[in-house]
Amino acid sequence: MGHHGWGGRPPASDTEARQRIIDATTRCIDRHGVTKTTLSDVAAELGVTRQTVYRHFRRISDIIGEVAARDAASFVDRMIEHLQGTTQPAEAVVEGMIFCVRTVPGEPRLSLLLQLGDSTAFGRGATTRNTIAYGAKMLQRFPVDWATVGIGDEDLEGLAEMIMRLLTSLLQHPNESPQDEARLRAFLNRWLAPALSPASGSAHQPS
Numbered sequence: 001m002g003h004h005g006w007g008g009r010p011p012a013s014d015t016e017a018r019q020r021i022i023d024a025t026t027r028c029i030d031r032h033g034v035t036k037t038t039l040s041d042v043a044a045e046l047g048v049t050r051q052t053v054y055r056h057f058r059r060i061s062d063i064i065g066e067v068a069a070r071d072a073a074s075f076v077d078r079m080i081e082h083l084q085g086t087t088q089p090a091e092a093v094v095e096g097m098i099f100c101v102r103t104v105p106g107e108p109r110l111s112l113l114l115q116l117g118d119s120t121a122f123g124r125g126a127t128t129r130n131t132i133a134y135g136a137k138m139l140q141r142f143p144v145d146w147a148t149v150g151i152g153d154e155d156l157e158g159l160a161e162m163i164m165r166l167l168t169s170l171l172q173h174p175n176e177s178p179q180d181e182a183r184l185r186a187f188l189n190r191w192l193a194p195a196l197s198p199a200s201g202s203a204h205q206p207s
Contacts, residue, residue: 005048018056020046022070025063034064071110072134075103080141089144089151090196093163094188096142098181101170135160149196166192 011017024045028037039060043050057063079099086092104110136156139146146152151159170184 005046005052007047014056018066021053021056022063022066025060026067029064029067037064068110071107075107075110076138076141078103079138080143084143087144089142089146089149090189090193092142092144093159093196094185094193097163097167097170097188097192098184100167101184102181104171132157132161132164135164139163148198151196 006020011020021042025037025042028041028045032041037060039050039053039057042060042063043053046053053063057066079096082099083092083096086095136159139156139160140153146156
């Protein structure tokens, strides 16, 4: 597996090698920022050649995606905890989006994909099939009864895609003056919440 280097502690498996590469990338991002972190930086951090890293990850953006996914899992746990007691679908979605808008920009590892300028940027990556599927699983964890608004498990991917597209816009293109949470909540309650109300959902329920 090309274990030469590795600070004198070669990994025992490809899985361990990948994990150590991800950990090293996290340290490089924390030290230099995502836009200045390269495969060469990661290799130097590990004491291996660039080709050794390349055998496990073809691009730096692939490793950055793994870093983001790991931090996303912790983030989702915090969001679900924040939503406990919010049982209405519309309210839960609105409050979940506000939580994201409030939290993501202030946490470098969560917002790191926003800073990339290529095809892995959050604006495009947020609507990939895998990301949407992940979003649907996240929605399943919301403390709500989706059936009350006519949304079944098979519909959650569509809802997840809509939320991700709107959230991406709010994060990437904020107002010139920061929009406070009260204004954002009013905006989402006016234009998004009605689509998730029992009255609108009943039209989609089978007769």
